[in-house]
Amino acid sequence: MTNTSPGHTHQIDSETGKMGMWLFLFTELFLFGGLFLAYAVLRNTHSEGFHKAAAELDIFIGTINTVVLLMSSMTVAMSITALQKDNKRLAIRLLLATIFLAGVFMVNKYFEWSHKFEHHLWPGSEVYLNLERSEITFYGLYYMMTGLHALHVIIGAILLVVTIFRIKAGVQHSGHYVLLENSALYWHLVDLIWIFLFPLLYLIT
Amino acid sequence: MKNGEKPHISSYTSHAIVLIALLALTFITVFVSEINFGAFSVGVALIVASVKAVTVLTYFMHLKFENRFTVWMVSGVFIVFALVIVITFIDYLLR
Amino acid sequence: MFNNGASNLAEGVDKAFAFIFITALIFIVAITAFMIWTVVRYRRSKNKEAAQFTGSVKLEIIWTVIPTIIVLIMFWYGWMGFREMRRVPEDALEITAIGRIWEWEFDYGNGKLSKTLVVPINQPVKLNLVSEDYNHSLFIPAFRVKEDVVPGYDNFLWFEPTFLGEYDILCTEYCGLLHYDMVTLARVVEQEEYETWLTDLEATGNIPDHPGLAVLKKNACLACHSLEGVKLVGPAFDGVFGTERIIVDESGNEKTILVDADYIKKSVYEPNAEIVKGYGKNLMQSYDKLVSEEEIAQIVEYLKDLK
Amino acid sequence: MGKQDTYSHISYLEHKGRFKGIMSWLTSTDHKKIGLMYLYAIVVFFFVAAVLGVLMRIEKMNPGPDIMDAQTYNGIFTLHGVIMIFIVVIPGIAAVFGNFFLPIMIGAKDVAFPKLNLFSWYVYIIGAILGVLSQFAGDGPPDTGWTFYVPYAANSSTNVIFALTAAFVLGFSSILTGLNFIVTIHRLRAPGMTFFKMPLFPWSLYATAWIQILATPIVGITLLMVIAERVLHIGFFDPALGGDPLLFQHLFWIYSHPAVYVMILPAMGVVTEIFPTFSQKPVFGYGAIAISSLAIAVVGYFVWGHHMFTTGISYWSRWFFSFLTFIVAVPSAIKVFNWISTMYGGSIQMRPPLLYAISFIFLFLIGGFTGLTLGALATNVHVHDTSFVVAHFHYIIFGGMGFAFFAAMHYWFPKIYGRMYSDKMAYIAWGILFVGFNVLYFPLFILGLQGMPRRYFDYLPEYHNGHLISSIGAFITFTGLILMIGNLIYHRRRGVVAPSNPYQGVTLEWQIESPPTHENFETIPVIQNPPYLFKKTEK
Numbered sequence A: 001m002t003n004t005s006p007g008h009t010h011q012i013d014s015e016t017g018k019m020g021m022w023l024f025l026f027t028e029l030f031l032f033g034g035l036f037l038a039y040a041v042l043r044n045t046h047s048e049g050f051h052k053a054a055a056e057l058d059i060f061i062g063t064i065n066t067v068v069l070l071m072s073s074m075t076v077a078m079s080i081t082a083l084q085k086d087n088k089r090l091a092i093r094l095l096l097a098t099i100f101l102a103g104v105f106m107v108n109k110y111f112e113w114s115h116k117f118e119h120h121l122w123p124g125s126e127v128y129l130n131l132e133r134s135e136i137t138f139y140g141l142y143y144m145m146t147g148l149h150a151l152h153v154i155i156g157a158i159l160l161v162v163t164i165f166r167i168k169a170g171v172q173h174s175g176h177y178v179l180l181e182n183s184a185l186y187w188h189l190v191d192l193i194w195i196f197l198f199p200l201l202y203l204i205t
Numbered sequence B: 001m002k003n004g005e006k007p008h009i010s011s012y013t014s015h016a017i018v019l020i021a022l023l024a025l026t027f028i029t030v031f032v033s034e035i036n037f038g039a040f041s042v043g044v045a046l047i048v049a050s051v052k053a054v055t056v057l058t059y060f061m062h063l064k065f066e067n068r069f070t071v072w073m074v075s076g077v078f079i080v081f082a083l084v085i086v087i088t089f090i091d092y093l094l095r
Numbered sequence C: 001m002f003n004n005g006a007s008n009l010a011e012g013v014d015k016a017f018a019f020i021f022i023t024a025l026i027f028i029v030a031i032t033a034f035m036i037w038t039v040v041r042y043r044r045s046k047n048k049e050a051a052q053f054t055g056s057v058k059l060e061i062i063w064t065v066i067p068t069i070i071v072l073i074m075f076w077y078g079w080m081g082f083r084e085m086r087r088v089p090e091d092a093l094e095i096t097a098i099g100r101i102w103e104w105e106f107d108y109g110n111g112k113l114s115k116t117l118v119v120p121i122n123q124p125v126k127l128n129l130v131s132e133d134y135n136h137s138l139f140i141p142a143f144r145v146k147e148d149v150v151p152g153y154d155n156f157l158w159f160e161p162t163f164l165g166e167y168d169i170l171c172t173e174y175c176g177l178l179h180y181d182m183v184t185l186a187r188v189v190e191q192e193e194y195e196t197w198l199t200d201l202e203a204t205g206n207i208p209d210h211p212g213l214a215v216l217k218k219n220a221c222l223a224c225h226s227l228e229g230v231k232l233v234g235p236a237f238d239g240v241f242g243t244e245r246i247i248v249d250e251s252g253n254e255k256t257i258l259v260d261a262d263y264i265k266k267s268v269y270e271p272n273a274e275i276v277k278g279y280g281k282n283l284m285q286s287y288d289k290l291v292s293e294e295e296i297a298q299i300v301e302y303l304k305d306l307k
Numbered sequence D: 001m002g003k004q005d006t007y008s009h010i011s012y013l014e015h016k017g018r019f020k021g022i023m024s025w026l027t028s029t030d031h032k033k034i035g036l037m038y039l040y041a042i043v044v045f046f047f048v049a050a051v052l053g054v055l056m057r058i059e060k061m062n063p064g065p066d067i068m069d070a071q072t073y074n075g076i077f078t079l080h081g082v083i084m085i086f087i088v089v090i091p092g093i094a095a096v097f098g099n100f101f102l103p104i105m106i107g108a109k110d111v112a113f114p115k116l117n118l119f120s121w122y123v124y125i126i127g128a129i130l131g132v133l134s135q136f137a138g139d140g141p142p143d144t145g146w147t148f149y150v151p152y153a154a155n156s157s158t159n160v161i162f163a164l165t166a167a168f169v170l171g172f173s174s175i176l177t178g179l180n181f182i183v184t185i186h187r188l189r190a191p192g193m194t195f196f197k198m199p200l201f202p203w204s205l206y207a208t209a210w211i212q213i214l215a216t217p218i219v220g221i222t223l224l225m226v227i228a229e230r231v232l233h234i235g236f237f238d239p240a241l242g243g244d245p246l247l248f249q250h251l252f253w254i255y256s257h258p259a260v261y262v263m264i265l266p267a268m269g270v271v272t273e274i275f276p277t278f279s280q281k282p283v284f285g286y287g288a289i290a291i292s293s294l295a296i297a298v299v300g301y302f303v304w305g306h307h308m309f310t311t312g313i314s315y316w317s318r319w320f321f322s323f324l325t326f327i328v329a330v331p332s333a334i335k336v337f338n339w340i341s342t343m344y345g346g347s348i349q350m351r352p353p354l355l356y357a358i359s360f361i362f363l364f365l366i367g368g369f370t371g372l373t374l375g376a377l378a379t380n381v382h383v384h385d386t387s388f389v390v391a392h393f394h395y396i397i398f399g400g401m402g403f404a405f406f407a408a409m410h411y412w413f414p415k416i417y418g419r420m421y422s423d424k425m426a427y428i429a430w431g432i433l434f435v436g437f438n439v440l441y442f443p444l445f446i447l448g449l450q451g452m453p454r455r456y457f458d459y460l461p462e463y464h465n466g467h468l469i470s471s472i473g474a475f476i477t478f479t480g481l482i483l484m485i486g487n488l489i490y491h492r493r494r495g496v497v498a499p500s501n502p503y504q505g506v507t508l509e510w511q512i513e514s515p516p517t518h519e520n521f522e523t524i525p526v527i528q529n530p531p532y533l534f535k536k537t538e539k
């Protein structure tokens, strides 16, 4: 981000930009934090139903998605290294790989959700409302948490696309790459949250 | 960078090693979840997840090479969140 | 406090209040007086040169430690008064207090229901709090007791009334339209009087209601619709079935329609689609989650007979 | 790097950007203009909500329905609460005076992210408009109270979703402002200004900003969950679907208790600036005041349960929250004692800002001590959700944060507009306001102790006298406020031209022109001394 007000003709230096990003990540963390807290509390009161409902989730897809996200986290981290070493082409390729992996993640998610929808299991549906109370709660959390997470995947991917264009335009280069660093940080956050979502939703049966 | 200090450049191999470690941890949790540890299974899963999270934070997110203050902030924030959970559970567990 | 406490718990509450109140009074008066004095004494016309000291560790410690001690004492008083409120004696008389929009009901067991709370003097009473819909809160100012009535939770409170008389029971958790009207009485009577009262209390809870009436009761429809021709929030129910009504639909047009089964169903599921003329919009909420079609049929059956 | 601007001595008010007229404001990233845009928006919304407050008082003058029905009353206190809390006092001092003076007081030319700053203002306006729209769109004014307690909020047929979204959007704006301030304080302090050479108003903003960042997202997600619950019937909170109504209250207060410190901390910062200036004396106990702000922020984060003492939370949970509630009172106490000691031995010039600051302390004391009454377990059971609570928070928000806001308006008025207001009018307005305020709210304490619940459209006849007195107080307050605001508005253009330092203040904002230029400083100052040094150090 450049700054137009006079007296501030410099670009925002990387420390400032990065600090802003970290603070923003904290708010994201607490946004999900509220959901994690709700999860903890509701699981405490409905542990039976949670076990039962969690068993319905597909561990295989969940694992694949975990692997995909971890890999994408690595590619985006490598992309910073590449840009630092002035290897623009590699940096862009690594970002493209990251976005590709994000796509894979979303496709998996799509299959997972549409599988549920085929069974008429979406929030508010007849089937849904006729489940046991505790299962309703679990699925509510499941949809809300994975849905919000998926939204973050999309935002993160868009951010990465923007970054690619900025690198192409030469605005982000080995001497100045706050945007790349920040989008990478954001992307890692997406990964970080999934690291917790995965065991909580899929594994604890 | 300020004061002309050189930013740390992590090597490609170090990133790859971190990934391998993370994948290994993932498979361990999936594997462990198949065995039933009863009440402990949640604990085990969460501990592994925390280890993974710390790994991502330190290496991928460069915390290891950031200034001290950022590290303090991040740890502080996690502590605050943990306290919120603990305090809420003073209510739920002792009811 | 401002009305005398009429239960054993009042003492603990009033003591804590007195301590906090007196401390507060001393501090507020002292600090205000000090401020006025400094402002007058050190006014610029008299004191041209300001002293330039910047602090004192000793004072800093004093006014950290002393308030800490004072607040801990306050905390202790509060805790002691509160501890009593959670220690229910073994021999307490158990009554279930039911909160629903917008009335209280007290269940004395064996189907004996009463709209007012009647309790014998000097007898510990435990109220088990049950909500049928939203959050309510049962508050008896004279007894210094209050506890929320939360759906899905087993809350309770207890007290031992120490004076004869009638005391207000209020709802202090906002619960919608007639929250302010969710008021009833607690009557403290002699033991004998209590017993005769209880014996005379009809066990209405045991006579099964018409299934339609049961649905109306369960969903608290009667909070707004009377069965005796009185206009409450909504129109009275007796004699509606089969009569004509002027209604206003969503685009504001007036129509005359006949009250039949379909109209009643629509009134329950989409109350805002057709408003009876003279009544407000948005007062009645949709019951599509809460009342099944089967139950509507029962309501209709009931309303048919209600003349 | 970049081109070097030549310094022009044109005030920021006349500074020409790319656009003219109102657009030059709406597109400006100048922190001063953004601060003023917040000010105007907040004042407008304050009037709206205040009029609603007066309407409630008129309704309650006599028992029985007078000028409205119960549904309208429920809608009115909801809107009154939502506007006052989310639109007026939470941004309040931080967004107005924080934006305007934080960069100046730390010797910076702007905040760290000026565009983001402008963006947060737009987010704020969108949120505010949504809040107002909730009254007209859809199914009628929301009637849940500003606390949105579920299950009622999940079932009410009114337009709750709009109000929830509005609060969510406003929270987002508040987060961005907080983020901006933290980065600004860390990165843009003038050379030589260490953290402990920073004035105390920035310190209080720093503590506030951390709360904004770490607490607001929780309420954000909570409101989203209620929306999901309403739209999709997900069972988070509604027991009919397996949810937990107390979970909502936990989540809500995890934010909304810290939010009360978002309101009061900047207010404390303001009066901390005022006392030294009018006493011509360094602030007493600089370190203690700075650290106690952080202490309030940290401890205050964990006391949310004191709003839930009677909901049936566990015995030890009540114990714990009550205990911590008393602990947070101590840093507030420390501040009060330091303020009054700052005046001791000074050379005190009585001017309107000081008068407002002193009345702040008085009213804050009453609000604070009644807070302690609420925090004690036994007494809370009696007074929870009665008008005692209503009186407590009006004393501490309106009397505390409100009076500090007025103090700040008078204190910085000459700097902002380059004109002086009339002192005489300010005193008269203060007198009426102060008397009216106490007549308005003090009776509510007594009513509450007698058992008058809050959010009651009507009341039992025994509470009539108190309500009548209180309603009369509302009119007096109204008169006082109009006089005060009128005085300021009138003299904004017509007042005597103000010198650059009318009160002999020593913090950086008084060292530059009035009104400041667009760039604030001709050259960025280099700081050597602690902030409140009224006499040279070398004796």
Ligand code: HEA
Pocket (backbone or CB within 6 Å): C027, C031, C066, C067, C070, C071, D147, D260, D261, D263, D264, D306, D307, D325, D326, D328, D329, D332, D333, D334, D336, D364, D365, D367, D368, D369, D370, D371, D372, D374, D375, D376, D380, D383, D384, D385, D389, D392, D393, D396, D397, D400, D401
């Ligand atoms: C600016 C906002 C603000 C501030 C700063 C405070 C400050 C405090 N509040 Fe208040 N509070 C509200 C706004 C605020 N509150 C609101 C809006 C509500 C109602 C919400 C709703 O339900 O709608 C509320 C409700 C509320 C409740 C819940 C009531 C209920 O519903 O049952 C409680 C209970 O503990 C409480 C306590 C306190 C305490 C202990 C402080 C303390 O921080 C006060 C500390 C200050 C002092 C103690 C005075 C100064 C000290 C001295 C001069 C030194 C001497 C002191 C000693 C010797 C102890 N408040």
Ligand code: HEA
Pocket (backbone or CB within 6 Å): D046, D047, D048, D049, D050, D051, D053, D054, D056, D057, D077, D078, D080, D081, D082, D084, D085, D088, D089, D144, D145, D146, D147, D390, D394, D397, D398, D402, D440, D453, D454, D455, D456, D457, D474, D477, D478, D479, D481, D482, D485, D486
């Ligand atoms: C900043 C916070 C704030 C402020 C300042 C006020 C100010 C006022 N409030 Fe407050 N109030 C709240 C925050 C606030 N309120 C909150 C959070 C609630 C809880 C809501 C809930 O329960 O959900 C509440 C609830 C509440 C109730 C309780 C409702 C109930 O429980 O039944 C009442 C009742 O009397 C009331 C009255 C008033 C009055 C009379 C004022 C007055 O003092 C207002 C003073 C202002 C004026 C009198 C007029 C101002 C000037 C003008 C309009 C002039 C215009 C001039 C020009 C154009 C130049 N309020």
Ligand code: CUA
Pocket (backbone or CB within 6 Å): C099, C100, C101, C102, C135, C136, C137, C171, C172, C173, C174, C175, C176, C179, C180, C182
């Ligand atoms: Cu029931 Cu309020």
Ligand SMILES: [Cu+2]
Pocket (backbone or CB within 6 Å): D256, D257, D260, D304, D306, D307
């Ligand atoms: Cu609080």
